[in-house]
Amino acid sequence: MRFIYDLDHTVIDSSHRQATLPNGELDLAHWIENNTREKIMRDKLLPLAGHWKTQRSRGCEIVVCTARVMGEHDLDFLDKHGLYWDGMICRSPKDASADAVLKERGLRTYAHEQRVSWARFCRFSIMLDDNENVIKSLTARGLRVYNSLEINARAVA
Helix, strand or coil, X not given: CEXXXXXXXXXXXXXXXXXXXXXXXXXHHHHHHCCCHHHHCCCEECCHXXXXXXXXXXCCXXXXXXXXXXCHHHHHHHHHCCCCCCEEECCCCCCXXXXXXXXXXXXXXXXXXXXXXXXXXXXXEEEEECCHHHHHHHHHCCCEEEEHHHHHHHHHC
């Protein structure tokens, strides 16, 4: 079995580094400015981080699929918290694709590199993500995608 985890609002609470623009979109300039080692290390784990570790200990394949541009400090954070992974799909610095497009393209490429058809990849994968567009788009393409906000909220309640 394969579990695919988004990071922000799924496994990691990085809200102290986030701001939104008046139109509700992420303020990317603010995010980049606050993407320092000190602030990344102040991020907190969400309940699904425990699920990740449990599934990993059971021998499941773990894939990170995030719209973040992953840097050294982000990888250090995952390592520090014992969040080990088998595959990493993330944004390149020059890619401005919508999150759903970015993630579908990355997952299809990952499946191809594993020499697995998209149908088989979907059959043996579960994804956890907070972005409604990602959830709807990838679910429509056959992948089981669950809303991490709802799962984390139930775990806390």
